[in-house]
Amino acid sequence: MIQPYLYFDGNCRKAVEFYANVFNVEQQPIMTYGEGPRNPDYPLSEEDKNRVMHTFIMIGSSMVMFSDINKGDSFVQGNNISLTYVSNDENEIRDIFTKLNAGGEVLLALGESFFSKLYEIVKDQFGIIWQMLLPTEH
Numbered sequence: 001m002i003q004p005y006l007y008f009d010g011n012c013r014k015a016v017e018f019y020a021n022v023f024n025v026e027q028q029p030i031m032t033y034g035e036g037p038r039n040p041d042y043p044l045s046e047e048d049k050n051r052v053m054h055t056f057i058m059i060g061s062s063m064v065m066f067s068d069i070n071k072g073d074s075f076v077q078g079n080n081i082s083l084t085y086v087s088n089d090e091n092e093i094r095d096i097f098t099k100l101n102a103g104g105e106v107l108l109a110l111g112e113s114f115f116s117k118l119y120e121i122v123k124d125q126f127g128i129i130w131q132m133l134l135p136t137e138h
Contacts (some may be wrong), residue, residue: 014137016055
């Protein structure tokens with residue numbers, strides 16, 4: 001399953017409310033950066049704590065995910081999308097990661113995260129950003 005992931009620069013909450021209204025769908029819970037795990041190397045300001053870490057809406061049978069970028073990360077409108085590949089097959093994720101990484105760039109090394117048993121981000125040789133995700137419960 002492939003899911004689009006849209007990134008915003010501080011206005012994600014407004015954007016997801018807009019799209020939920022446009023498509024007449026239920027808005028899902030919003031997780032903020034302040035609710036996520038703390039990293040002492042990257043302290044959050046009060047403003048940063050309220051930025052959206054993750055939310056989604058269902059448009060038809062497609063899950064469209066949303067997030068504000070980390071404060072200080074580069075934001076380029078028009079390039080603020082990635083594709084997320086979700087699979088319950090760890091070997092498949094590792095194989096796809098290896099293939100996407102050929103001629104590409106690893107942005108986040110393959111490993112476990114607080115929301116996924118196996119997660120990584122890679123920019124392929126064509127500049128497309130892919131997230132690979134093995135759900136923690138499968």
